[in-house]
Amino acid sequence: MNSRISYDVIGFALFAGVILFGVPAILGYDAFELSTFSRYLSLAIVSMALALSWGTAGLLNLGQAATFGMGSYAMAMHLKLKASGESLPDFMGWNNVDTLPWLWVPFQSLTFTLLAGFLIPAGVGGLIAVFMFRARIAGVFVAIITLAFLVAFQLLVINQQGFTGGQNGLTGLAPLEIFGWVVDIYSVSFYYLVSACLLVALTLGLYLTHSKFGLVLRAIREDPERTRYFGYNVASYETLIFCISAALAGWAGMLYALVLEFASPTYMSVSFSLAIVIWCAVGGRESVLAAAIGAILVNLAEGRLSDVFVEGWHLILGVMFLLVVMFMPRGIYGLIVDAGRALKRQGSRAETVEYNPPDALLSQNRES
Amino acid sequence: MKRRDFLGRVGAAGTMGLTGALSVPALLSGSRHAYAAGDDIPIGVLFSLTGAVAVVEHTLHDAALMAIAEINADGGVHGKQLRPIVEDPASDPATYADRARRLMIRDKCVSVFGSYTSSSRQAVLPIAEQRNNLYWYPTLYEGRECSRNIMYGGALANQQQDILIPWLIENFGKKFYMIGNNYVYPKEENNYCRILLNELGGEVVHEEYVPMGHSDFSSVINRIRAEQPDVIFSTLVGDSDVAFSRQYHAAELNPDKMPIVSLTRSEVEVKAIGGEAAAGHFSSAPYFMGHESPENERFVENYRSRYGGDQVTHFVSEAAYFQIYQFKAALEKLDPDNITPIGIRDAAMGMTMKAPQGEILIDDNLHTHLWPKVAQWQADGQAKVILQSEERVTPKPYAAYPGQECTGEGLVKA
């Protein structure tokens, strides 16, 4: 266990170094490239949030995009109110809404918005979790319930055009202002803001997975029944990790709305939710750090591929996902772990492998 | 680990590695040259080639590229070739925003041509305004926008409905049934239609919106049967329009008594609906493929010889095509060594041009003066123009909002 911690710490330090110094240097502090990369970094947060619930506790949340969307709308609502000044947001007038809806009023305050950006998703995630886990719903049913919730929530947001901007989402936003600093998304300081958020989120994630809490979650992933017999309240653990994961997703959503300068219901689409799952799988769901790297790599690849192959980039991506799922079930992380172990074995051939990879168990725990 | 397993993994890793290698040169490329400083003029082409909207947007992409090729074959502008930089935003607003940045900031395009949906235009808008670039938007839209960085080539509510609604009331009756997809364009058009109906004494018997991509219209058709309206006023788009019309036809509702009058249906949708099911219904738009003018004959002929005899042109692809020519005409007025997006915009204001639909004019508010037409669909999939505006119609993006006007100085509130 200890050696795993030290590997993760080294990995994290390397990652932080690359993100903080390497990337800006390679990109030549170019405004466009940095803002594009900040987009990838904000997506890395939502990917690592999924790794917390899926990789650690085995709860596949296909509704991650819903909580992500809530965060982005929270931020966009604040910025929209700021852009509108004294008057109502423009789209409300067009939809015959005369007074500011009560839901919008508190978002005039920046403090409230920043808190709401992760408290509301956490609350909603918590409610869904309590609803599901009290009934001991597990496996594919978690995926289906969260998926149905996502579809319904997106329909609702699109339908309430007068309050949410409908299909167009919230556009025409003011720039964010914190303590007198006006955020310019094309600046190096904004890049560092997003990287700092990602690194904080990763630290939290690493701490959680290596704490006793994380150990119990892994136990739940392997066998919820047995964990229950040991006296752990499985539902509470599951609910808590769901809340944390939702809060981080909301946080990522806030940054995403800043980077793209609008909030759109497509952030809550089924395909976006599945994309998050894929980033997580490519990186490796067992490690939050790997999941974050997966999101960055896939998005980077998508960006570059679409630059080179305008017609075929979607096809190439599909083939890539398929290959990863088939041949690298544990993602890039698994590949590195295996390679590391193979190297070790080369060094001391006589030694037997003492460490059993958790996923080997995971793959067999389907009832037979 | 099994050997075969390992080989497979290495293969997959190789694919990833290849991708990585591809990305390195692009990663390092950094910023490129200034606006049009080289031998050619970079322009962005931003229409979805994949995803749900690709059905329509690929035709816009084709029309725009054809115009660019024609201009280049003709010697370009000021002896410089136009260099189209094509991106695929995959029908997703976030991708639109990302690709628009690439075109406007990294590639230093002097203009970007793109978008079919309102949501994608709004995703590009903040970048165009912030970078003071120019975005040419060929689609009909809901109005209520007055950006100084977007050139609007499509029809507005007043250009689609002013001649249409009185004619419908006279010929079919006063009971309107409104059906649209659930987003801003249908709602705004219906808003404007209600204003006209109030003036003319018409009434709305039912107004409803279905989710985007909705494809089972049994309930809607039952309701229509129960209400017996005189006109089905449709703002359904894409798949929904196709599914609705086919099911309407299958239910044997009679277009002579209850025609579907669409603001969005073009030759593209009719091709998918089938001429038989579309026949007898109406559309209102500034352009139809069968319009008779020398400009249009050339446009249709070139388009078909380039992309195939079964392809169709329609009112959005016409705009995607003529906007490239408007752009070229504006460029010609500028000093070739000093081309900027804002210079192009200012040169384009007040400019007239012979487009396939007739002579059009760019208003100071950057919208376009167009020639509204109402046409009835025929069994061969073509539209027969029944009614044509006698004069070119001024675009009024705030027609439904008295006291607000979009002018060359931006939005003015009285």
Added chain:
Amino acid sequence: MDVVFNQVFAGLSFASILLIIALGLAIIYGTMGVINLAHGEFVMLGAYATWALQTYAGLGVVTALPLVFLAVAAAGWIIEKVIVQRLYARPLDTILATWGIGIIIQQAVRLGIGPDSRFVQGPQWLTGNLQIGNLVMSNYRLFVIAFAIFILGATWLLMTRTEFGMKLRAVIQNRNISECYGIKAEKVYSVTFAYGAGLAGIAGALITPLFSTIPTMGTGLVVDAFLVVIVGGLGSLMGTAAAAMLIGEVTALFSIVMNDTLGRIAVLAGIILLIRFRPRGLFPSDTRR
């Protein structure tokens, strides 16, 4: 009252389409636990196969059905052999793999055939309506309902009255023991997957005259179909049929009381509650414990 009867028919018609799409998914999921997100793309392939047969061979929708079934089943069989077979030990990963397969099929069709919407002519002998009092029923929709019942019946017979069906049920109950008795589980899986894909193809063929045929047409269908399967209960044919009926009728009735959007939201909320309180579905089959 007329409105209600007409709406009941509308619900039935929607249910029949849901059923044909969901049936193939139910069989695949019930047998192998594979969550096939490419199912919508099989539907799309069926629609395009119908289009191709009509355009190049002049076959009508109904005459093309057997060929479409075989063509899409063949595509399913190949995909099972090459890809899905390797993933049986990791059921959750099939979600990702089949999503990837879906993207690949969709893009291949777009690049090969083009992104335009294709037109498929409905059968001429099925135009028109059957009218009983004020109840108006489109003949084509009646045909689709009848065909859905036929497919349900045929599948039921296949599962219960044939040797293949017996083997299939044996494998579902216990793969290892069935293999000891000489049943080749891999082969059973391949055939089942192909059969499910073929059914999706038939669904695609049947909906083309009513819907729009484009490369992305399947994406929206798979979520609905999957909800039907889960509500119906794992591996239960009758459950799937009942769930399709229930969802179809409830959607239709909600949509007259409210509107189509709110109706759909209400149905989704209902589904969530149902899964919460009856996670094993309406009619859990007793083959699995």
